[in-house]
Amino acid sequence: MMNSLVVKDQVERKVTKIGNSLGVTFPKEVLDHLGITHGDEVKFDFKNGSVILRKKKELRLPKGIDEEFLTQMNDMIDEYDETFKSLVDR
Structure with a gap:
């Protein structure tokens, strides 16, 4: 069972252990919104204490x-x- 909560335009997830790392799964709505599918690369931008996730441009x-x-x-x-x-x- 996935831990997710959708409130208006906000989605929350719990950080989970994946092997020796920590990870977060993304709900389908987030992936669809960003146009991300299996195998795509993503980019993380760090700004003012926030992280912006984007699909990496080809x-x-x-x-x-x-x-x-x-x-x-x-x-x-x-x-x-x-x-x-x-x-x-x-």
């Missing part, structure tokens, strides 16, 4: 750019993030 890579290249670029940006930010201040 990225269409330009011709000639593969996913491995983007992964390497992201790794480089993460590694040199502070350096890049300090260049902005110059």
Whole structure:
């Protein structure tokens, strides 16, 4: 039995143990509202003490750019993030 309570535009769920982690299940109404189905990726945005859940937008890579290249670029940006930010201040 799932613990859920729907009050107007609000849905509440209880945090449950899933293996060594904690998790929350999402009611069908929430998934339908967000257009999320099994296998979709989601994005969490943190703002002012709240978390905003969104369906992750599908990225269409330009011709000639593969996913491995983007992964390497992201790794480089993460590694040199502070350096890049300090260049902005110059």
